[in-house]
Amino acid sequence: MPVITSPQEFNVEDLYVDLAPVFDRRLFLKCEGFNFAGSIKLKAAASMVEAAERAGRLVPGSTLVESSSGNLGIALSIIAASRGYGFVCVTDSRCNLTTRQLMESLGSTVHVIAEPDRDGGFLGARINYVRALCASDSKYVWLNQYANPDNWGAHFRTTAPAIAQRFPDLDVLFVGAGTTGTLMGCARYFHEAGRKVRIVAVDSVGSVTFGGPPSPRMIPGLGTSVRPQLLDESYVDDVVHVEEPDTIRICHQLARKGFLFGGSTGTVLSGALSWLDEHADGKDITAVAIAPDLGERYLDTLYQRNWLQDIYGDHVVAAIDAPDAYDALAR
Template identity: 70%
Template sequence: MPVISAPYAFNEGDLYVDLESICGHPLYLKCEAFNFAGSIKLKAANEMVENAERDGILKADSVLVESSSGNLGVALSMIAASKGYRFLCVTDSRCNLSTRLLMEALGSEVHIVADQDENGGFLGTRIEYVRSLCASDDRYVWLSQYTNAGNWTAHYRTTAPEIARRFPELDVLFVGAGTTGTLMGCARYFREWHRPVRIVAVDAAGSVAFGGEPGRRMIPGLGMSMRPPLLDESFVDEVIRVEEPDTIRMCHRMARHGFLFGGSTGTVVSGATDWLSRHDAGDLTAVAIAPDLGERYLDTIYQTNWLQDLYGDQVLATEDGNPLPVTGDDDEVLDVRDTAPSKPLPREPKSASRAPARRRSST
C-alpha cells in the first residue's frame, strides 16, 4: 500500500464487483468510492483545482465556491482542507444530512437554498446564488463543474483508461448522467478506442438532461433540471431513464447481498439490468460505473420512514408482491432543520436568503 501525505493522493480505481449473481445478467460494477472523499467526484475535483492553480485563478486568499448536491462538495471540502483554501458549498434540501455534516467537519461552509427555480428544481437557484457571491467579492472562485472541461477531462485521463486496461474486449458501458462529466470523458475516450463500445447513459426519471418534462426527484446525484452544458449527445448511443422506486429497490437488492451502494449506483445498476434483460447479453462484456457507496444514504433510501413517506408502503414490494426487508428502523430521522445553520462567509449579498432546508421537496 502507498504512503501518502495528502488525502487526494490515494484513489483505488481497479476494484470491480461481479453482479451476475445479483442481477441475473453478466455485469461488472466499477467501484469509485474507495478514496478519502468517498466518491468518483474526487477525480473531477482534483482536475479542476489543479487547473485553476496552474492558471493562476486560485490564490492564497481565494475562497472556493461550488454548487453541488453532495459528492463534489465533499471532494472539494477535502481538497480545500488539505491545501489551505476556504470552501463554500451551495446545495439544496435534497443533500443528505450526513453529507452536509461531513463537509462541515472538514471545515467547509454549507449554504442550503430553499427556493425552486422556474423548472421546479433547485439548480438554477443554486447557480444564481453562486454568481451573486462572485459578483460581491472577487476572492470567490467558482470552478463551475457544469461548464469546466476539467470535469470530463479527468475521466478521459483516468476512469476510461482504467476500464480499458481491465476489459480490453468491452462491449457496452453504462454511465450515470448528472453534469455528464464522467459520461463525456468516458464516451470520448472509447470513441477513439480500437473497437466500438456502446455507450449507454443512465438518467433519473424527471431529469431534463436529455429533454422531456421535469418531474419530482428526491435522490441526489444523477439528473439535471437543465440541459448539461458539457453534454454532446453525438457520443451517446442510448439513454435509459430510471424511476426512483426502481433505484431504491435495486439499492436494497444489492444490500441484501452485502453491498451497500448509493442512490446513483442503484440507478445505474437498475438501468443496466433492464437494458441487459432486453438484449442478448450472454456474450457481451458489460461494465457499469458506481459513483459512491451507501453510508451517506442511511437516513434516506435505507430508512423506513423516509421511504414510506415519499413512495408509499409498497415501494419495496417485489414482483411477487412480497416486500424486501428494509434496512434501518422506525426511529425518526434527524431533520437538517434540527442542526445549527452555518455561519456566513464575508460580504454575502444581502438579498440572498439563508433559509433552512425542508425535509421534502421537488426538483
Template identity: 70%
Template sequence: MHVISVPQAFNEEELYVDLRPTLGCPLFLKCEGFNFAGSVKLKAATEMVESAEREGILTPGSTLVESSSGNLGVALSVIAASKGYRFVCVTDSRCNLATRLMMEALGSEVHVITGHEDNGSFLTARLDYVRRLCARDPRYVWLSQYTNPANWRAHYNRTAPAIARAFPNLDVLFVGTGTTGTLMGCARWFSRWHRPVTVVAVDSVGSVTFGGAPGRRMIPGLGMSVRPPLLDESFVDEAVCVEEKDTIRTCRLLARRGFLFGGSTGTVVGGATQWLARHDTAGLTAVAIAPDLGERYLDTIYQTNWVEGLFGEDTGLQLLGPDPLDAP
C-alpha cells in the first residue's frame, strides 16, 4: 500500500513487460511511465530540483525555467506545483498539444519557440530564450538538464540498481538517448557491477549524438541536434539509430497487444529489436527502458492523418507491418 503526500514520492519501479510473445525475441521492458508525470523524467526532475535546493540555488521565490521537448517539462510542472514554485517551460512546435495542456493545467507557463536552424533544430533557439530570461531576472533558475550531473545521478542511484535487483543475470541493457542522463547513470552503474553488461544506446535518425548527420526529427523525446555534454562514450558499448517510421510501426504494433506506449519507448523497442535480430539470443537476458506512455501521442503517432502528412498516403496503417503472430 502506497500513501503519499507529494506526487514525486511515487514511482513504480518493479513493473516489466515480457515482449517475447509480441516481438518474438527475448526482451523485458521496464515501464517508467507509471508516476504522476507519466515518464522517466520525474526521476531526473526530482533529483535536479532537490540538488538545487540543497545547494541554495533554488529558494522560495525562485522561478524554475527549463528547455524541454515535453516530458521533463511535465515532470517539472508536477514538482513545481507540489513545492509552490513558478515554472516556465520553453518548448517548440514539436511538443504535443496534450503535453502543453498538461503543463498549463498544472499551473506552468509554456513558451513555444517557432524559429529553428536550417537542420530543423529548435534547441539553440530554445536555449537562447532561456538565457535571456535568466539574464533579465535573477529569480529565474535554470536547472539545465543538458549539463546537470544530477540528471544522470538520478538513474545511477535508482534506475540501474532497480534493474539489477530484478535481473541479476542481465546481459544487455537498451537505453534511449536524449540528454543521455538515463544512459549515463545506468551505464556508469553497470560498469562497476559484478558481471559484464552490454549497454546499447538507442538514438533517432537525424540526431547527431553519435556522429550521425543532422536531420528532421518530428517525434519529441530522443535525439539531439548538438552533442550532449553529459555523454561519455567510454561507458557505451554500441549505438543503434532508429528511423521515425520504425518508431511509429513499433508503437502501433505494441498498441495492437494493448500496450499504448509513447514515441521514446517505440524508438527504444525498435532499436532493441534490430539489435537482437543481429545477435544470438539463446539464453540472453535483455532489458529495455520504456521512458513514456502513449496518451500524449494520440494526435501524432497514433493519428493516421499526421503520419500520412509526414510520410505519404501510402504508409497509413501499413506502418504496422505484418503481425509476427501470423508468421508460419
C-alpha cells in the first residue's frame, strides 16, 4: 500500500478489463480513472504544471487558468490546491454540474461561457476568454493543453510504455481524440519504439479535429471545435467518428455488467467495436482501448433518463432498455 503526500502521486497504471465476455471481441480496456482526479487527465496536468515550475513560469502567488470541458479542470484543481496555486477553469454550459461543483469544492473558480464563438464554437470562446484574462494580469498562467508538448509527453513517458510492457503482441490501439495529448503521446512512443501497432483515433461526430464539419455536441470530453495544435496526423493510421447515441448505448451496456464508465470511454469503445467489426472480424488480433474516465460524473446526464429523453428523444431511451442494446441503437 503506497504512502503519499500529494494527490498526483497516486495512479493505478496497470488495470485492464477483458471485454470479451461483454462484446465477444479480443479487446482490453485500460482503465485510467483510478486516481484522485478520476481521469487520465491527472497525468497531463501534473506534467504541464511541473514543467511550468521548472521553467519559472509558475511561482508562489500564481493563478493557473485553463480551458477545460471538465476532466482536466478537476485534475488542475487538485494539483493547484495541493501546491497552493489559484485556479480558474474556463468551461461552457455542457460541463456537468457535478464537475463544476467538484472544482469549486477544491477552491477553484469556474467561469462558464454561455455563448459559442461564431467561428470557433464554445472552445474558441473559452480560449478567447483565457487569453483576455492572462492579458489583464501577469499572475495568470495558461498552460494551454491544446499546444503544450508536456501534455503528450506525459503519455509518451507513462501510458504508452505501460501498454507496451503489458501487451508485447499488441496489434491495435484505440485512443480518444480531445486535445490529442494521449493520442500523440502513445502514437509517438510506438513509432519511435519501432513497434508495428496500428493507431486508431476515435473522435466524436461534430468535431473538427480531423477535418469534419462542425455540429453541436452535448457530451463533453472528446472532440473539438478548434483543431488542436498538438495533432500530427502522420502518426495516426485510422480515424473513427462516433455518434453520441452510440456513446450512450455502450455506456449503458457496460453499466449493466457492473462497469460504470464516462462518456469519453463510451465513445472510444464504440469506435473500437465499429473498427473491429469492419477490419478484424474473425481475425485473431490483440487490441487495447484506453478508457479516459469513470461514470460517476455523468449520473445527471448520460445515466439520467429525463436528460437523455430531452436531448436525444424517446427512441434513444427505448433503445437502451432493449434486451440487446448493442444492436438496438445500431439499427
